[in-house]
Amino acid sequence: MSMENLAETFVELADTLVADFDPIEFMHLLANRCVSTLAVDAAGILLADDHRELQVVGASSDAARLVELFELQNRRGPCMECYLTSAPVTVAGFAEPPQRWPEFSSAALDAGFGAVHALPLRLRSQTVGALNLFTVKAGVLGESTIRVAQAMADVATIGLLQAQIITRRDLLARQLQNALQSRVLIEQAKGVLAERLRIGMSQAFEALRRYSRSRHQHLSAVAEAVVAGKIDVTALGVEGRKPR
Incomplete structure (x- = not known):
């Protein structure tokens, strides 16, 4: 492996702070970079979903993807063992018995x-x-190759988790902004009701709540309609002075 290719690989794997970050494309990048950088013939990536079930999210070849899918279908094999134990697992040869995972070994050989x-x-x-x-030839990868491969996996994991944190933070920010905008609308609607019906702000808020609940509408949507004049304020059923 050349130092230039290795450096470029780590730069690419660390570059996850882009606006259009795509985790699936990122996993395919990792798989392809493993093949071009390390002494391997194919690579596949499994990620756990929200239910901690593994899914195939990246593969450098159809053959690697099919072997991964076979393993997930049978729920047994070195890759699943690696995920469950958080420790590296090596199968240096599929042809020599005894095999811990004979079905997986047969599929990999095929x-x-x-x-x-x-x-x-x-x-x-x-x-x-x-x-x-995956390698076509049986045997164990060199210690330096394994160290580089684990470093690539670690950098990719950091990038992936960082992107998830940013996504959650952006979602929270949008939710907070929506909540603030809704609060402004509700205050405006309370003011409209208080002025039109000559009632207090607390009464106006209770009127908005009753109306939204009785019609199964969001409070912010009712408030927006009141401010826009799309709801007859007398329909809110407030006992107060006559509307002006």
Whole structure:
């Protein structure tokens, strides 16, 4: 592996702070970069969903993707073991018995692979998936290659989790902004009712709440309609002085 290619790989894997970040495309980038940077023939990536069920989210080839899908379907194999234990798992050869996972080994052999190395996608105590490196020839990858592969997996995991944090933060910010805008509308609607019906602000708010509940509408939507004059204020059923 060349130092230039390795440096470029880590720069790409660290660049997740873009506005149009796509986690699926990012996982495919990781898989393809493993093949171009490391001495492997194919790579696949499994990520856990909200229910902690693994899903295939990236693969450098159809053969790797099919082997991963077979493993998930049978719920047994080195990649799943790696995710569950948060520890690397190596199968140096599929042809030599005894095999811990004979079904997986048979599927991998049929796909043209001779060995697999599964590395956890983890950050401290949190494991989110597994990176799986396939080689056509049987055998164990060199120690330096494994260290680089784990470093790539770690950088990718940090980037992925950072992107999720930013997404949640942006969502929270939008929700907060919507709440603030809704609060402004409600205060304006209370003012309209108080002025039109000659009632207090508390009575006006209760009138808005009753109206929204009876019609199963959001309070902010009712308030917006009141401010826009789309609701006859007398329909809110407030006992007060006569409207002006």
